[in-house]
Amino acid sequence: MATAIERFDERARRTFESLGRTVVYVGELRRHPVYTRFLHWMVALFFFLALFSGFGIYLPWLFRWFTPIFGGGPLARALHPWFGIFFVFFFGLQILNWLKPMMWTPADTNWMRNLRGIVSGKEKLEPPDTGFFNAGQKLQFWEIVVGCIVFLITGIILWAGARTFGSALVAISYVLHDISAIVMLGGIFVHIYLSTIGEPGTFQAMTRGAVSEPWAWTFHPAWYREVTGRDPRASYEKAREETERAVKQRPSES
Amino acid sequence: MSDRKTLQIQRMSAHPGPIPGTGMQRDVQVCKLVDTTTCIGCKACEVACVEWNDMPFGATTFDNTYQTMPETRWNFWNLIKFNEHPREDGTVQWLMRKDQCMHCADPGCLAACPADGAIVQYTNGIVDFNQENCIGCEYCVSGCPFDIPKFNPGTKKVYKCTLCSDRVGEGLEPACIKACPTGCLKFGTKDDMKFIAEERAKQLRDNFGMEKAGVYDPESISGTHVIYVLHDATDPERYGGLPRNPTIPWSYTVWKWLFKPVLGAFALFGGLGVLLHYVTVGPRRPQPEPPQKEGTNGNGD
Numbered sequence: 001m002a003t004a005i006e007r008f009d010e011r012a013r014r015t016f017e018s019l020g021r022t023v024v025y026v027g028e029l030r031r032h033p034v035y036t037r038f039l040h041w042m043v044a045l046f047f048f049l050a051l052f053s054g055f056g057i058y059l060p061w062l063f064r065w066f067t068p069i070f071g072g073g074p075l076a077r078a079l080h081p082w083f084g085i086f087f088v089f090f091f092g093l094q095i096l097n098w099l100k101p102m103m104w105t106p107a108d109t110n111w112m113r114n115l116r117g118i119v120s121g122k123e124k125l126e127p128p129d130t131g132f133f134n135a136g137q138k139l140q141f142w143e144i145v146v147g148c149i150v151f152l153i154t155g156i157i158l159w160a161g162a163r164t165f166g167s168a169l170v171a172i173s174y175v176l177h178d179i180s181a182i183v184m185l186g187g188i189f190v191h192i193y194l195s196t197i198g199e200p201g202t203f204q205a206m207t208r209g210a211v212s213e214p215w216a217w218t219f220h221p222a223w224y225r226e227v228t229g230r231d232p233r234a235s236y237e238k239a240r241e242e243t244e245r246a247v248k249q250r251p252s253e254s
Numbered sequence: 255m256s257d258r259k260t261l262q263i264q265r266m267s268a269h270p271g272p273i274p275g276t277g278m279q280r281d282v283q284v285c286k287l288v289d290t291t292t293c294i295g296c297k298a299c300e301v302a303c304v305e306w307n308d309m310p311f312g313a314t315t316f317d318n319t320y321q322t323m324p325e326t327r328w329n330f331w332n333l334i335k336f337n338e339h340p341r342e343d344g345t346v347q348w349l350m351r352k353d354q355c356m357h358c359a360d361p362g363c364l365a366a367c368p369a370d371g372a373i374v375q376y377t378n379g380i381v382d383f384n385q386e387n388c389i390g391c392e393y394c395v396s397g398c399p400f401d402i403p404k405f406n407p408g409t410k411k412v413y414k415c416t417l418c419s420d421r422v423g424e425g426l427e428p429a430c431i432k433a434c435p436t437g438c439l440k441f442g443t444k445d446d447m448k449f450i451a452e453e454r455a456k457q458l459r460d461n462f463g464m465e466k467a468g469v470y471d472p473e474s475i476s477g478t479h480v481i482y483v484l485h486d487a488t489d490p491e492r493y494g495g496l497p498r499n500p501t502i503p504w505s506y507t508v509w510k511w512l513f514k515p516v517l518g519a520f521a522l523f524g525g526l527g528v529l530l531h532y533v534t535v536g537p538r539r540p541q542p543e544p545p546q547k548e549g550t551n552g553n554g555d
Contacts, residue, residue: 057368057391059514060268064370073369073389074410121535162396163405170396171503178509182517186524193528201540214540240542247545 005096009035012097022209029216029227031205036097040206042090047188050083054181081159088148095145101132102142107222108135124218128233131222136194140187150180214239261423265375267367281377283444284422286431287451288352289483290493291458291467292438295320295334295350302433303332303354306418325495326353328404331415332430335494349485351493352430352439355402355415357381357479362502363414365510366397379444379479380419385411399475399500417479447481454483474499 016035024030032040053076056066063073070076107129115136117123126134133141154173162170195202201215213235216224221232228235262281263273300322304311309329314322319336326333337349361381364373372387373394383394383403390410394403403412418428426432431441440447451469458467468487471477482496490496 057389059518060368060370061270061515063268063270063368067389073387077389077391078410118538119531119535121538124538124541158391161392161405163392167396167398167401167503170393171505174393174396174505175509178514179517182521185518185521189524189528193532197532197537198528199538212540214542218538218540236541243542244545 005099009097012093024210027213028210029213029224030209031211031216032209034209036094037206037209039090039094039097043087043094046083046087046090047184050080050087051181051185051188053080053083058178058181081155084151084155088152091144091148098133098141102138104135104138105131107131108138111135112139125233125236126219126221128221130220131226132220134220140191143183143187147180147184150176154180261419262377263374264377265361265364266371267364267373268370270370276377283379284417284479285379285442285444285447286357286417286428286480287440287442287447287483288480289438289440289451289454290349290351291454291462291464291483291485292436293334293350293352294436294438295336296435297322297334298433298435299352299430299439300330300332300334302429303415304330306421306429307331307416326402326404326414328406328413331355331413337492337494339492347485349493351482351496353400353495354430354480355381355417356400357415357417358399358500359476359478360502362397362399362475362500362506363394363403364397365502365506366393368393376419378422380417380422381479382416382419383412383414385409385413388412393506397502397506399497399502401495444477444479451481451483455487458483458485470496472497472500474501 013033013035016038017033020034020038022030022032022034052066053070055062056070056073056076057063057080067073067076070079107127111118111127111130112135114123114127118126154177157165157169157173158177165173195206199219201212202219205211213224213228216227217232217235224230224232224235262275264276266273303309312323312327312330315324317324319338320334321336322333323330331354333353335349335351335353337351339347339349341347357380359379361373361375363383364375364381367373368391369387369389371384372389373381373383375381388411390405390412392403392405392412394412395401395405403414405412418426418430421428427441431439440450442450448469448471451471455467455469458464464485466486466488468484470482470484470487470490482490482493484490484493486492490498
């Protein structure tokens with residue numbers, strides 16, 4: 001089973017690599033292949049389409065704001081389940097694609113204990129055993145996995161309606177569907193923030209697919225060690241010395 | 255026209271603001287009284303409903319009863335339900351109940367509806383669907399304790415009995431009332447109908463030996479604008495689809511009007527949180543950053 005998934009992923013990655021390209025300049029590392037980036041942006045597109053078409057139906061106060069975006073209430077209602085289906089479909093592929101790097105490790109447990117230091121900005125460098133994904137990313141990933149399952153099951157129940165599944169089941173699904181959306185809505189702010197202005201240099205990982213080496217040894221040191229064979233801490237110290245020397249050589253600044 | 259005031263809207267589904275024009279006039283509550291003890295199952299009301307509402311007569315279903323079809327349809331709003339209830343002595347009690355929208359004082363369909371103005375309750379108590387505002391989500395179906403709203407896949411809208419709001423608005427009685435030959439259907443103000451119903455139930459108890467006779471006007475949804483006189487008010491379930499204590503699912507009451515906005519706002523705090531993080535703690539940059547200037551520190555003070 002596991003090997004079948006790997007073969008499927010491998011083939012998909014090869015196919016997409018021939019369709020697009022990932023340019024890695026000197027001083028950079030390849031982060032995400034074309035296939036991963038394609039899936040990510042498909043998931044993002046349908047997430048927001050589903051989110052905004054759902055907003056109008058979510059709250060009466062939002063109905064007049066959000067349903068006109070999709071051509072009115074009936075069309076928003078008709079499109080929302082399809083947006084959701086595509087969202088779950090593409091994220092399902094992403095689950096297969098990321099199953100291995102998203103597995104929880106003891107390093108992640110340590111990372112979570114250290115969360116306060118990272119959020120407060122006191123820890124400039126991630127713990128040295130932080131791999132391709134850190135524990136925060138993994139947590140969000142698995143939250144979306146659970147959320148997708150909830151969305152899919154409750155969504156089908158709401159789609160078919162009370163005539164098929166009964167009033168009680170629809171009433172429960174209505175609440176669970178909302179909770180899943182609320183959690184994901186809260187999470188999307190953190191996700192967008194950390195991938196753009198919160199940690200500069202991250203966004204290009206999902207656009208061009210490559211990141212700078214300082215980014216890698218700062219945020220994912222164990223991954224840096226894995227792909228370069230160099231010690232992230234030593235690389236950092238070397239770069240720091242070079243920076244300090246360069247600053248000292250600028251007489252006007254001192 | 256003086257009767258137009260009966261179409262003053264009292265409640266509106268998913269409408270965030272005040273209801274236009276409320277509290278301007280005092281209106282009577284209308285009510286339909288169905289006396290199941292004098293219904294003979296002639297189905298004149300079914301025909302009158304179909305005729306007045308200009309609906310085609312669809313195929314009927316025979317399932318070894320006199321019932322026209324198993325349940326109401328999107329274009330068949332009035333159905334006499336024939337129920338055979340075995341008595342303790344082995345005989346059968348044949349119960350006929352006119353099934354249609356109950357026009358609840360607390361309508362579950364209206365509470366469930368997410369579309370602004372798709373379901374309204376007039377001040378005279380009639381609950382009406384405005385199909386032009388309906389988005390076809392069918393939440394009303396799950397909100398209704400009586401399983402009344404029916405979805406039309408062709409138009410993707412939901413339909414149900416209007417209590418002939420078009421007739422009532424013009425001062426006429428509903429079509430089913432007009433067609434009833436036995437007088438088992440009556441129409442008037444809620445107070446009058448409740449009085450007549452209670453008197454009839456008392457008559458049944460005192461003179462006809464039906465000790466359990468009573469009126470069905472469930473308190474759990476603040477009463478209905480269609481009330482029944484039942485042979486046995488302690489067991490309305492035997493009439494087929496008449497719950498003893500009809501309720502609205504809490505997902506359409508507490509959840510929708512309290513937790514949804516509160517928790518939704520909490521989710522938006524995620525956005526506020528990251529904004530505050532950016533302006534206080536600041537971003538985390540790839541290291542090393544250039545050395546800091548003298549007299550500043552990394553905490554930004």
